[in-house]
Amino acid sequence: MGKIMLEVKNLKTKYVTRFHEDVYAVDGVSFRIEEGKSLGVAGESGCGKSTLALSMMGYYFPPLHYISGDIIIDGTNISGMKPDDVRKNILGTEIAYIPQAAMNALNPTQRIIRFVTDVIRAHDPKADKKEIRERAEARFAELGLPRDVLDKHAVELSGGMKQRTVIAVSTILSPKVLIADEPSSALDVTSQKMVIKMMRELMEKGYIKSMLFITHELPLLYNVTDDIMVMYAGQIVEKGTAREMVFDPVHPYSHGLMGSILVPEEGTRGSKLTAIPGTPPNLKKPPQGCRFAERCKFARPECRYQAIPETDFGDGRMYRCLLGVDQLKEEYSHE
């Protein structure tokens, strides 16, 4: 077992709005990532994937508020830190975050080298211009980005190139954890593959120690990350290795999710996609019992009011359901 790079314990955060009730978007999430490993987060839109990423940085700004829980990065607990300290000491060096559609946020009037300078100077205000350029050139060359990208404006680059540039710039300080929120969703398949290859190189060369990868595309997650966890309505419903999760899901929600995978392989044409009916619950007033009970085909009456225990297998595999594994397998075999 490797060194634990990131550990999140029972993290709870909420969105506070002025005229409505609070929204409990991340509600008791716990997981850990070891050194050199990557974890994927799957789930439908609105289940709290992106909020989890934001909450994990420890950098809270309204309307997002911290309630309780710990975020431990390589032994340091950052959950109680002030936002200013987090920005100065944690972001960039400990955690790097690539938000959704980051490539569209590049300032079109600045050259790429300026973004690199900004990132480095934020942590070392006296950094020398020449050194910064050398450092950036070396890193870009190693990640397979052409050197002349540094002197270009964002508008001169293609979508895939922009996204790779954003990843290279945000990891220039070799952070311990990289959080990538849908880094390849807006790209076509070839550029997506290039982005993934680059992220894998970052991991292999040790520039990032661990990675949290958020996407709703399951075949991609299966190929990129070591472990996958499935989120539903602010909670983790199942976690396991990528292979277990895709071929042997336990929780009814992950079972449904894995049934909606579309790949150009023989045999997928004849199979029926499983669609999960209904909509996720309102997180302003989360249901008492199982949050998935409303949409679950196998729900028992007690699912709706009983607290749902987490069943841990000990080897990193867990699921959250009232029914036992055998019971669920039995139900799936009747389908």
Place this chain on the structure above:
Amino acid sequence: MSEMRTRTVKDYSNAPLCLSGRGVTRAFGLGEKRKLAVDHVDFDFHEGEFVSIVGESGSGKTTLSKMLLGLLNLTEGQILFQGKPRDISTGRKQREYWKGIQAIFQDPFSSFNVFHKIDSVLLDCIHMRGGRHLSKEKKIEMMTEACSFVNLKFAELTNKYPFELSGGQMQRLMIARIFLLKPRILLADEPTSMVDACSRATILDMLLDLRNETGMTIIFITHDIGLAYYISDTVYIMEHGRFVESGNAEEVILNPQAEYTKRLISDVPKIHEEWDLSTVDLLRAE
């Protein structure tokens, strides 16, 4: 849920032609900058056929779909609708043509007029089909039927505005519109790219049901080759404005001939085969 749908590929080559194109071309720009977005393509879409047009961004898929809808003029070539050359020279003829061809677009959030309630969106469809004289009860019955076809409840939607719905619900409402209009051809331009995987399965199933129920031709435009393989009878692979390969979905995707198709398929992450990352060259000029 339990029965497996075994969809064998039907041979559509003898079915009557619905929409076909001969040498369809569209150029943008002039002089040196002149670029052919769609470059002399020929196609035959038959009645009841589920056609997919697959290509990467910039391959001319959307330009072609706009020409099919009559929103963009052709530089060269002609489009035949039900065997006769298409005539949309006047507004009246254009509206007549749109009774036969309708579209679902990529972005559900901008497909609706934000000032119109859902009732009026659906009522417009009934009026367009010549149902203006029907009684109110009959109209509500038709709207309820259309909504239940896409698993929505009309009673919950009435008096609401489109922005109160989620993306998946809006896209389903678009399909309910199509169900009321019953056009001969439905052009779906990436209808699932902005909704997540669960709703995607629902929408695809609804499109298949719609085809089976009304026998319309569906032209599905997508960049996702896995999706095209799952849903379509015939696929057309498009690269730089040309069709590089076309034919039966099983044949094209399981046994691709063109280099471009092979690359597209190898670039999609799979679950039963190893995803070979070594085939991409990071320094390749994009």
